[in-house]
Amino acid sequence: MTGRGAFVSGSGKRLTGARLVAMLAIALVACAIVAVLAPMIGRGNTGHLELLGGDLFTPGTMDHDVFGIRLPRVLASLLTGAALSGAGCALQALLRNPLADPFTLGISSGSSLGAVLAIRIGAESAFGFGAIGVAALAGAILTMLAIWKLAQVGRHLPPATLILAGVAIAMFCSSASLVIQYTSDMTDVEHIIVWMMGGFDIVRIAWIRDATLPIFVGLVVLVVYSKEMNALAAGEEVAASLGVRVARTQRVLFVVSSLLVGSSIAVVGPIGFVGLVVPHALRAIIGPDHRALMPVSMFGGAIVLTICDTLARTVIPLHHLPTGAVTAVLGVPVFFTILIANKNKAGLWGRA
Amino acid sequence: MWVELTSVDVALGGKPVVRGVTAGVDAGELVVVVGPNGAGKTTLVRAIAGLLDVSGGTVRCFGKDPIAPDRRALAQELAYLPQHYELAFPFVVEEVVLLGRYARQRGLGLASAEDLAAAERAMAATDVTALRARRFDELSGGEARRVILAQALCQGARCLVLDEPTGGLDPAHARGVFEMLRAHADGGAAAIVVTHDLDLALRYGRTMWLVAGGRLAARGAPADVLASAATREAFELAIHVGTLPSGLPFAVPA
Numbered sequence: 001m002t003g004r005g006a007f008v009s010g011s012g013k014r015l016t017g018a019r020l021v022a023m024l025a026i027a028l029v030a031c032a033i034v035a036v037l038a039p040m041i042g043r044g045n046t047g048h049l050e051l052l053g054g055d056l057f058t059p060g061t062m063d064h065d066v067f068g069i070r071l072p073r074v075l076a077s078l079l080t081g082a083a084l085s086g087a088g089c090a091l092q093a094l095l096r097n098p099l100a101d102p103f104t105l106g107i108s109s110g111s112s113l114g115a116v117l118a119i120r121i122g123a124e125s126a127f128g129f130g131a132i133g134v135a136a137l138a139g140a141i142l143t144m145l146a147i148w149k150l151a152q153v154g155r156h157l158p159p160a161t162l163i164l165a166g167v168a169i170a171m172f173c174s175s176a177s178l179v180i181q182y183t184s185d186m187t188d189v190e191h192i193i194v195w196m197m198g199g200f201d202i203v204r205i206a207w208i209r210d211a212t213l214p215i216f217v218g219l220v221v222l223v224v225y226s227k228e229m230n231a232l233a234a235g236e237e238v239a240a241s242l243g244v245r246v247a248r249t250q251r252v253l254f255v256v257s258s259l260l261v262g263s264s265i266a267v268v269g270p271i272g273f274v275g276l277v278v279p280h281a282l283r284a285i286i287g288p289d290h291r292a293l294m295p296v297s298m299f300g301g302a303i304v305l306t307i308c309d310t311l312a313r314t315v316i317p318l319h320h321l322p323t324g325a326v327t328a329v330l331g332v333p334v335f336f337t338i339l340i341a342n343k344n345k346a347g348l349w350g351r352a
Numbered sequence: 353m354w355v356e357l358t359s360v361d362v363a364l365g366g367k368p369v370v371r372g373v374t375a376g377v378d379a380g381e382l383v384v385v386v387g388p389n390g391a392g393k394t395t396l397v398r399a400i401a402g403l404l405d406v407s408g409g410t411v412r413c414f415g416k417d418p419i420a421p422d423r424r425a426l427a428q429e430l431a432y433l434p435q436h437y438e439l440a441f442p443f444v445v446e447e448v449v450l451l452g453r454y455a456r457q458r459g460l461g462l463a464s465a466e467d468l469a470a471a472e473r474a475m476a477a478t479d480v481t482a483l484r485a486r487r488f489d490e491l492s493g494g495e496a497r498r499v500i501l502a503q504a505l506c507q508g509a510r511c512l513v514l515d516e517p518t519g520g521l522d523p524a525h526a527r528g529v530f531e532m533l534r535a536h537a538d539g540g541a542a543a544i545v546v547t548h549d550l551d552l553a554l555r556y557g558r559t560m561w562l563v564a565g566g567r568l569a570a571r572g573a574p575a576d577v578l579a580s581a582a583t584r585e586a587f588e589l590a591i592h593v594g595t596l597p598s599g600l601p602f603a604v605p606a
Contacts, residue, residue, distance in 0.1 A: 013485065014446045017462050096440035227461040230447075231454050233440040237403055241434075242507070243427030243455030288441035291460055 015289045023292050027299035034303050035078060038310045039070040073200040076208050077309040077323070078302040080264040081274055083215045085301020087257040087264075088275025089294055090222050093229035094253040095159045098283070101276035102261040104163065106147060106170035107140050108272070111265040112196060113173040113180075114139020119191050120180050132195065133207055133266035140262025143169055148254065155247040156236065157254055198269035198324030200309050207267045218260045219298055225252060226290035233288065271324040273331040274301050281338050304331075353378055354414055354511050354542055355400055355430075361408035362392075362399050369395045371566040372409070377511070377544055382537040384557030384574060385546045388587055392566040393546045394435055397513050400544065401432035413511070427455035431509035435516050435546075437500050439488050445499050446484040449475055452506030474506035477532050479525060493520040501529065512536065512543040518552065530556040550591065550603040554578060562586060578603050 013019075084102065091100045102108045118124065118135030150165035151157050181192055228249040231239040240246045264271070279297040286292055305327065312326040355377040362370040370392045377383055385393050398404050399411055402418025411418055414429050431452070439448065452474070453467040463471070475481040478498040483491065488499060501517050512533070518526035530552045533543045537558065547553050553560060553574055560577040562570040564586035570577045575593050577583060584590045592606035 013444070014450060014463060020462070093440075098441065227454065227457070230443075231451055233443065234448075234451060235434075235438060235440075237398075237434055238437060240403060240423055241401055241427060241430075241432035242451060243424040245421060245423055283441065287447075288443050289447060291462070 013287075015287075015292055020292050023286060023296055024299075027296050027303075031078070031299045031303055034306050035074060038074045038077075038306050041310055041314060042070050072203055072205045072208060073309060073313070074306055076200050076203040076267055077306040079208065079212060079215055080268050080271065081278075081301040081303070081305030082219060082298040083260040083264045083301075084271065084275040084305070085278040086219050086222050086294065086298040087260040088301075089279035089290070089297040090225075090229065090253045090257045091275070092279055093232055093290060094157075094250060094257070095163060096233060096235070097159065097163070098280055099276070100163070101272075102257070103170065103272055103275075105166035105258075106168075106173060107143055107166075107258050107261045108265060108270050109170040109173035109177070110143025110146075111136045111140035111262050112270050113177050114142070115195055115265070115269070116177045116180050116192050119188055119195065120184050122188075130204075130207070136266040136269075137262045139173075140258055140265065143173065144255065144258035144262075157247075157250040158236070162254075194322075195269050197322030198271040198327075199312065199320070199322045200268055201320050203268060211263045211267050215260060215263050218256045218263075221252065221256050222260075223294050223298075225249060226294045229253070229290040229294070230288075269324065271305070271327055273328045273335075274305050277331045277335050278304055281334065284338050284341075353412075354381075355544070356412040357400070357409070358412075359409035360396075360399060360406050360411055362395050362404065363407040364395065364404075368407075369566050370399065370406075373566075373568045374409075375561065375568060375571065377542055379510075379540050379542055380537055380558075381542045382533055382556065382558045383542075383544045383561055384553035384559070385544065385561045385563060386548070386550065386553055386577075386583075387563035387569075391563045391586070393563045394515055395566075396563060397432070397515055397544060397546055401430065401513050402426060403432070424455045427507060427509070429509055430511045430513060431504040431507040433501060433504040433512070433514040433517055435519070437496070442487050442489055444484070445480060445486050445488055445491070446471065446475075448488045448499055449480075449484075449502045449506050452503040453508075456508065470506050470508055471502075474502040477505055478502045479528065494522060494525065497521060498525060498529075510541050512541070512545075514543065515546045516548070517545060518547060518549050526552060550578065554593065554601050554603045575601060 088101045091102065091105060092098050114135040115132050118132045123131035123135060147162065147165045147169055148157065151161040153161060181189055184192065228244050231242050231244045232249065236246050278300045279293065282297050282300050283293055286296060308327045308330060309323045312321040312323045315321060353376045357373050357375045360370060360373045361368060373396060385397065387393050395404070399406055400413065400418065402413070402420070405419060413426060418426055418430070420426070449471045450463055450467060453463065453470065454461065457467065475484060478501045480495065480498050480502055483495060483499065488496060491499065497517070497520050501514070504512060504514065518529050521529065526549060533545060534556045537543055557574045560572065560574040561568055562577050562583055564582070569586055570580050570582040578591045579593050590606040591603050593601060593603050595601055
């Protein structure tokens with residue numbers, strides 16, 4: 001097997017402390033650059049002052065645009081990008097499948113169903129702005145519990161039954177969402193569609209404040225379990241004989257990933273593709289060792305989602321494209337490039 | 353006794369697969385487990401490795417039930433090589449071997465000098481040092497087998513439980529594996545090895561267990577077990593044990 005590029009093969013070397021530090025430093029610097037530049041890019045007052053509370057600065061001034069409107073958006077995209085990408089990476093390890101993501105397991109669909117239901121019954125006018133987010137998080141948790149009960153074999157959560165249960169639940173939830181939309185009036189339908197597209201136009205600073213700590217804790221837990229994820233790649237039985245508490249690891253990864261996804265969706269709606277593509281692309285570049293891949297994926301997700309959102313709000317003057325759509329439109333060609341490179345070299349996953 | 357089986361029954365999907373096995377393995381032992389396909393050899397060693405529940409009797413590894421939740425403590429004493437091994441992600445050989453150090457690592461588990469030395473020894477023992485930077489999923493079947501054997505050796509356990517470690521290996525490497533296992537046992541460790549390589553089992557095994565129909569049908573010196581009526585009955589084939597001009601024994605279907 002000759003001529004395999006470094007891009008496809010990953011590192012080809014074991015992870016050392018120096019390489020880990022170097023990768024994290026690069027990721028951190030790149031993330032910091034994006035975080036500083038993104039709020040400075042934009043085209044003046046976007047008219048969303050009322051959503052932010054309206055008391056930060058005088059509308060129309062530069063300070064107001066940068067700190068009052070764009071900074072919360074950037075913070076939200078950094079946070080949810082890291083959460084979605086970290087959760088995707090963990091689910092890929094849990095399911096031992098590089099094609100897994102929050103959508104495969106139905107968590108996203110369940111979360112969306114919660115939000116759609118909340119919009120349909122008018123929860124927002126009854127309980128305030130946070131009601132849809134709370135409903136989305138509740139939907140994610142209920143879906144997670146249902147999938148767990150369906151997929152459980154003894155104390156274990158075997159990948160095959162998890163995927164089956166997840167796909168079935170995803171189908172159920174998206175169909176139920178359609179039924180609800182069909183029975184809604186036009187105002188609610190529009191509201192549902194805007195929410196389903198996923199984006200940061202609706203971000204409120206209070207949500208970011210509430211979601212930061214739980215998401216941060218979840219990300220730390222995933223990094224702590226990266227050694228176990230490496231062992232799980234060899235299968236449940238091998239992992240167990242290497243000394244891993246497989247059942248506990250599976251439960252932790254499943255619950256933490258679900259909560260990360262639920263929290264993200266509660267803040268910005270369902271944004272696809274980041275959770276699938278970012279860990280997948282990074283695995284091809286830096287190798288599959290989760291001790292590096294997991295934290296680098298989190299930074300990568302934060303960077304990619306922030307860039308996508310910045311493009312979404314600046315590409316067409318005075319129009320904000322839905323961020324979720326921009327993510328996929330830009331993500332798919334990148335994904336195909338990686339796919340084709342892998343296919344030509346060594347089979348899709350190296351198994352021809 | 354390092355490994356102690358007392359009247360062990362195992363049922364898979366309600367069907368009894370292992371029935372009433374009583375046996376023990378101690379330091380210095382090299383047990384070769386032979387028997388026809390579907391006799392229950394793999395199920396027996398999986399029970400020893402604590403990977404499935406027994407339906408009757410008891411299994412003790414170093415005095416403890418191997419199914420106990422403290423997998424890390426067991427993994428430091430006992431390494432298990434499964435018959436089938438599939439890696440989900442494209443790790444390279446050295447990374448796969450170092451996975452064997454999991455039970456001895458804390459925190460993030462970056463390889464220590466001790467881990468690296470153990471990996472070097474293990475890779476040398478199975479002749480995969482030259483493959484260290486190759487992707488595991490691009491190796492041939494025999495090469496991959498030797499890499500995961502290195503992973504099990506790297507674990508640093510006193511007792512090795514290996515399910516067909518020489519499956520797919522060329523004759524020279526297969527013999528190398530048994531020589532290494534014999535040296536391991538002679539050095540005061542122990543190994544339980546499932547194999548269909550009757551020649552090598554005869555030459556290097558200290559004790560042979562014949563498993564047939566889930567039972568331990570015969571047990572003893574390999575030459576005696578292979579020549580026994582129980583073996584002929586189990587394989588529905590007589591095994592001829594002879595001596596080469598060089599003086600080494602061999603076994604072939606008669």
